[in-house]
Amino acid sequence: MGRTLFEKVWDSHVVTHDEGRPDLLYVDLHLVHEVTSPQAFEGLRLAGRKVRRPDLTVATMDHNVATGDDTPADPLSQQQLDALATNCAEFDVPLHATGSGREGIVHVIGPELGLTQPGKTIVCGDSHTSTHGAFGALAFGIGTSEVEHVLATQTLSQRKPRTLRIHFEGERAPGVTAKDLVLVAIGEIGVDGGVGHVIEYAGPAIEALSMEGRMTVCNMSIEAGARAGMIAPDETTFAYLRERGVEIDERWRDLPSDPDAVFDREVVIDVATVKPQVTWGTNPGMVASIDDVVPEPADEAAERALAYMALTPGTPIREITVDRVFIGSCTNSRIEDLRAAAAVVQGRHVHPSVRAMVVPGSACVKVQAEAEGLDQVFTAAGFEWRRAGCSMCLGMNPDVLAPGERCASTSNRNFEGRQGAGGRTHLVSPEVAAATALEGHFAVPA
Amino acid sequence: MKAFRSVTSTAVVLDRADVDTDQIIPKQFLKRIERSGFGEFLFFDWRKAPDFELNHQRGKILIAGRNFGCGSSREHAPWALEDYGFEAIVAPSYGDIFRQNSLKIGLLPVELPPEQVRDLMDRARAGEELTVDLEVRTAGGHPFELDDFSRKCLLEGMDEIALTLRDEAAIAAYESAHA
Numbered sequence: 001m002g003r004t005l006f007e008k009v010w011d012s013h014v015v016t017h018d019e020g021r022p023d024l025l026y027v028d029l030h031l032v033h034e035v036t037s038p039q040a041f042e043g044l045r046l047a048g049r050k051v052r053r054p055d056l057t058v059a060t061m062d063h064n065v066a067t068g069d070d071t072p073a074d075p076l077s078q079q080q081l082d083a084l085a086t087n088c089a090e091f092d093v094p095l096h097a098t099g100s101g102r103e104g105i106v107h108v109i110g111p112e113l114g115l116t117q118p119g120k121t122i123v124c125g126d127s128h129t130s131t132h133g134a135f136g137a138l139a140f141g142i143g144t145s146e147v148e149h150v151l152a153t154q155t156l157s158q159r160k161p162r163t164l165r166i167h168f169e170g171e172r173a174p175g176v177t178a179k180d181l182v183l184v185a186i187g188e189i190g191v192d193g194g195v196g197h198v199i200e201y202a203g204p205a206i207e208a209l210s211m212e213g214r215m216t217v218c219n220m221s222i223e224a225g226a227r228a229g230m231i232a233p234d235e236t237t238f239a240y241l242r243e244r245g246v247e248i249d250e251r252w253r254d255l256p257s258d259p260d261a262v263f264d265r266e267v268v269i270d271v272a273t274v275k276p277q278v279t280w281g282t283n284p285g286m287v288a289s290i291d292d293v294v295p296e297p298a299d300e301a302a303e304r305a306l307a308y309m310a311l312t313p314g315t316p317i318r319e320i321t322v323d324r325v326f327i328g329s330c331t332n333s334r335i336e337d338l339r340a341a342a343a344v345v346q347g348r349h350v351h352p353s354v355r356a357m358v359v360p361g362s363a364c365v366k367v368q369a370e371a372e373g374l375d376q377v378f379t380a381a382g383f384e385w386r387r388a389g390c391s392m393c394l395g396m397n398p399d400v401l402a403p404g405e406r407c408a409s410t411s412n413r414n415f416e417g418r419q420g421a422g423g424r425t426h427l428v429s430p431e432v433a434a435a436t437a438l439e440g441h442f443a444v445p446a
Numbered sequence: 447m448k449a450f451r452s453v454t455s456t457a458v459v460l461d462r463a464d465v466d467t468d469q470i471i472p473k474q475f476l477k478r479i480e481r482s483g484f485g486e487f488l489f490f491d492w493r494k495a496p497d498f499e500l501n502h503q504r505g506k507i508l509i510a511g512r513n514f515g516c517g518s519s520r521e522h523a524p525w526a527l528e529d530y531g532f533e534a535i536v537a538p539s540y541g542d543i544f545r546q547n548s549l550k551i552g553l554l555p556v557e558l559p560p561e562q563v564r565d566l567m568d569r570a571r572a573g574e575e576l577t578v579d580l581e582v583r584t585a586g587g588h589p590f591e592l593d594d595f596s597r598k599c600l601l602e603g604m605d606e607i608a609l610t611l612r613d614e615a616a617i618a619a620y621e622s623a624h625a
Contacts, residue, residue: 015620016613021595024613026620036519038479049607052617064477076477083479127519127543143521143547144481145447145606153610155617159593161542191464192513195539225516227542283464283516301463394518396473415468415517417491 002258004163005232006198009138009255013121015155022157028120030150031106032059032093034084035396036125040148041087052154054092058115059084061098062105063396067359067386071398091151104362104388107131107330111215112364114244118233118252123150128330128412129228130221134214135241136233136255138198141222161227162264164189164197165257168205170272175444177340178213179332179410179429181205182220183277183287185269191285194226197265200257201231205271211240212336219331220412223284232256276444278317279414279427281305286414290317290432290442308416309424310404318442320426324407325356325437326419327383327430329393332410333361337430338369342377344434344445350382351440357384357399359391383437395420408436448552449603452579453533455506457570460499465510466517467544471526484522485529507576509567510537512560515544524548534578536585538563549596552603554580562588 003011016024030053037059044051051057061084064077073081081098088095096102096109103109107128110116116132122139123129125147132139142156150156166185185201186193199221206214214231221229233255238248275289282305288295296313297303306313311320327333327341338360350356358378360366366388369375375385392399393411401407401423410433411418414425428436435443475487492498508527514537515523524547527535534554548555556578558566566576566586576586580600583590599606610617 016616022593024610024616026617026624035476036521039481039521042479042481047607074477080477080479125519125521127517141519141543143519143524143543143550145521145547145550149607149610152607153617154621155610155613157606157610191516192539192541195513195542222517222543225513225541283466304462394473396476413466413468413517415466417472418468421472421491 001262002260004257004261004263005136005200005230005255006138006163009119009121010160012119022159024155024157025121027123027150027154027156028056029115029122030057031110031122031124031129032057032147033062033106033126034080035063036144037087037147038080038083039144040151041091043148044091044151049152051091051093051151054094056154057093057151058096059088059093060096060103060106060109063390063394065098065389066398067389067391068398073397077397101363104364105330105333105390107219108333108361108365111135111211112244112362114241114246117241117246118237119255123156127222128219130226131215131219131330133218133221133228133230134211135237136230136252138228138230140228162197163200164194164226164265164267165200165202165263167266167268168201168203168271169268170205170270172205172271172274175276175431176274177429177431178209178216180274180277181271182217183279183284183427184274186220186224186284187287188269189224189267191223191283192225194221194224197226199224199226199229201229206231207234210336211236212334215334216331220284223412276429276432278432278442280309280311280317282308282414282416284412284414284427288317290444292317321441322354322408322436323405324401325354325433326392326407326409326411327357327433328359328361328391329411330361331412332430333359333365335365335368337410338365338374341430341434342374344431345381345383345438346377348381348438350437353440354437356382356437357386357392359386360388362388392419394418408433408442447550447603447605450533450552450554450580450600452577452581453506454575454577456573457505457507457509457566457576458500458503459567459570460508460510461567463511464513464516467515467520467523467541468517470515470523471520476520476522481525482529484526485531488526488530506531506533507578508532508535509563509570510535512538514540516541519543521547524551524553528553536563536566536578549600550606552600554578554600556585556590558585558588558590
């Protein structure tokens, strides 16, 4: 019987396979950031252990960094950033620190530096590690105890997840983005639809996506509860890697799922009918098309969500006004996202009642965008142009919503208080975020 | 890791689905570099509401709705639950990373079918003390499944890194075969 892409990557990384114990998997790349690592390094120190493979470990600073020129990191954040620098120095872990020119959101720099490659196992103490699956890698988020385990052993003991293939049939209509595809998929299977599974995204609409679009899709796998998301490597993947100086390994061509591979579950999505999406609730599965209205609550959770979001059922999505617009995060902060948003706002101006910001995903993205003049387009339109970091995706730095503020955000989570206590988040694509900034209410590009 | 064998206690009922780890421990508390002291910030924002479940129930067992602990990988969430005093959680399902993180720190995530969780919620609300027993794998009398390896790790409070380091030869062999 044929094997899936996931099974091929899994099988080739099994170090030990014993009855009555989870498989011990080898980890090819361990990405580290300041928030989920300090206790892991401290654990090593207390036990007198070393980092087994510093050469397979890469650290950066992203969650806590202040992205404005005027706002230093608060003392606690600074302490955590300093702790990472100290730990990396002590344990010989390479660090792309703030100001190094190679720093940025961990899931933006991995691919950008050519570290993310097909067939690798990649872990990080961050749930959006699923992003790297866009290259046909098996990439998933882990907790701090597991971070310590990987640091010490370069392995992870894991129970094998089940497989789910989401097949995207048909072609995207103009104005429909990778973000809309993944939001529709989450809406379809639910925020726990992928629990215990690794998702493989397949079909013509996925093959047609750029690498950056594929990263957006895989990034949000965790929002459907999935352990990881993967896309088969192809010529698009290889071209992206070649541009970053990576030599193509011919064995990568054997990674795609075999035609007779069997998935535990299959879901089909008709892409032709998909429209730009806007979330209305407090999890990413509470989503509607921009042409829809705020739905009648189907259960208590939806009622609670609508109360938190201060929305009335029946209100057209397009009539909801926003206070803030955030373009950034590991979901949508890459150069193509910024180009798409800049094309929408070129020569126009942000609505007077909206405060809008663009936060590039990495220092490299920032430099490239500035070389293309995108920063000028954004600032001329009234956007704030900031330094690389996680920024307002999670509010661990000075970029936060005030209580009650409503935000159109290109990030990945609309949980209560995610962008600041009492803040109200609507997840959208960069194109919709840009158009919404201009109009002051949800809109698609003119 | 702290060992877990069994707990008998009143239980706190949090009958909500999809409780994410951002609610369990909001982001502003992730800046600490210690492992301890997160309990006082558990459900920080929700606890501001006087009628929030944790404000008027006590116990060492938390009974929750499906997909408990979804979202962010922050191990601070199980740290906060454990530091607050919970020793076991009962729910129909969990976020994968949360479940894994809980097992790693000795906080037992029991998974039961929705109707049995409902039964335990009813009994807990009536003030009944429930027993979660890992040795025989039952919660309030309902048998639950947990793989033998995870059970053994919890019962013994095993240092999993030390266990893996016993496979040093296999790891080294893998590395030389894939160098």
